[in-house]
Amino acid sequence: MKKGDIILICVILCLGLAGFFLVRSMNHEDGGTLTVTVDGQVYETYDLDEDQEVSLDVDGWHNHFQIKDGVVSMTEADCPDQYCVKHSAITKVNETIICLPHKMVLEITGGSQERDIDG
Amino acid sequence: MSKKVAMAGMFTALAMIFSYVEVLIPINFGVPGMKLGLANLVVVVVLYTMGAPMALAISMIRIVLVSATFGNLAAMLYSLAGGLLSFGGMALLKKIPKFSIIGVSVSGGILHNVGQILVAMAVVENIHLLSYLPVLMIGGTITGTLIGIVSAQIIPRVTEVIRKS
Numbered sequence: 035m036k037k038g039d040i041i042l043i044c045v046i047l048c049l050g051l052a053g054f055f056l057v058r059s060m061n062h063e064d065g066g067t068l069t070v071t072v073d074g075q076v077y078e079t080y081d082l083d084e085d086q087e088v089s090l091d092v093d094g095w096h097n098h099f100q101i102k103d104g105v106v107s108m109t110e111a112d113c114p115d116q117y118c119v120k121h122s123a124i125t126k127v128n129e130t131i132i133c134l135p136h137k138m139v140l141e142i143t144g145g146s147q148e149r150d151i152d153g
Numbered sequence: 154m155s156k157k158v159a160m161a162g163m164f165t166a167l168a169m170i171f172s173y174v175e176v177l178i179p180i181n182f183g184v185p186g187m188k189l190g191l192a193n194l195v196v197v198v199v200l201y202t203m204g205a206p207m208a209l210a211i212s213m214i215r216i217v218l219v220s221a222t223f224g225n226l227a228a229m230l231y232s233l234a235g236g237l238l239s240f241g242g243m244a245l246l247k248k249i250p251k252f253s254i255i256g257v258s259v260s261g262g263i264l265h266n267v268g269q270i271l272v273a274m275a276v277v278e279n280i281h282l283l284s285y286l287p288v289l290m291i292g293g294t295i296t297g298t299l300i301g302i303v304s305a306q307i308i309p310r311v312t313e314v315i316r317k318s
Contacts, residue, residue, distance in 0.1 A: 038251030039256035042256045043255075043256075047291060051291065053287030073277075114224045114225050115224060129284075130281050134231065137277055138277075141279065
């Protein structure tokens with residue numbers, strides 16, 4: 035290992051750690067809504083306060099996700115890579131589960147509707 | 154020449170097998186794209202023993218074949234972006250004497266993730282994918298270092314065989 039390697043590794047690790055904590059500090063708010071986008075277009079929104087199982091069949095693709103206690107996880111998909119199913123569950127604002135082959139994004143948005151009224 | 158073609162074919166096959174084996178290793182951090190990068194081991198070894206053009210060819214052929222076999226067109230698109238960026242970075246860093254094979258391998262691992270995220274962001278039109286990058290950078294540094302260390306062990310052992318071809 036040469037000096038250049040060590041500098042490169044240190045710089046990348048520092049940037050990575052800084053970015054990691056930046057992302058963590060930005061995504062601390064519990065979300066109230068789940069927005070599903072397909073191919074860049076908003077497809078449907080779901081209330082996180084409501085426990086539900088949702089099956090989506092778009093363009094011949096099949097995805098199945100679950101909302102339970104405000105936590106969203108993809109439970110089933112017929113995409114080849116299965117990254118969306120392996121993805122950890124999401125619950126904070128701006129967190130996403132992406133099914134790239136289906137161009138589908140599950141994204142947590144906004145506070146809950148009850149809190150909005152309170153404001 | 155024909156021996157060189159045979160050697161290239163063997164390395165491509167090896168890279169394909171590594172891609173497949175990698176899927177079988179159940180490492181799952183809940184972050185898409187986090188993996189060992191075993192296929193990059195082949196690309197790094199070829200880059201140092203057979204030169205940049207051959208390494209680029211093997212990298213691209215592997216991605217096309219693996220995507221066609223196990224994935225789909227979308228997977229091919231973002232893998233190719235990752236593969237090209239990764240190769241460009243590695244070929245560049247190899248020319249700079251300040252970096253050893255470990256720096257080259259680390260840059261390859263991380264740029265692969267960067268390329269994939271950029272294409273994925275363009276495909277789903279969502280900027281929040283960037284939040285995966287820090288974790289992938291940290292993971293890529295660790296796996297890139299490991300792949301670099303292993304490559305440094307493999308290269309002296311295979312150089313003689315490859316030269317003869």
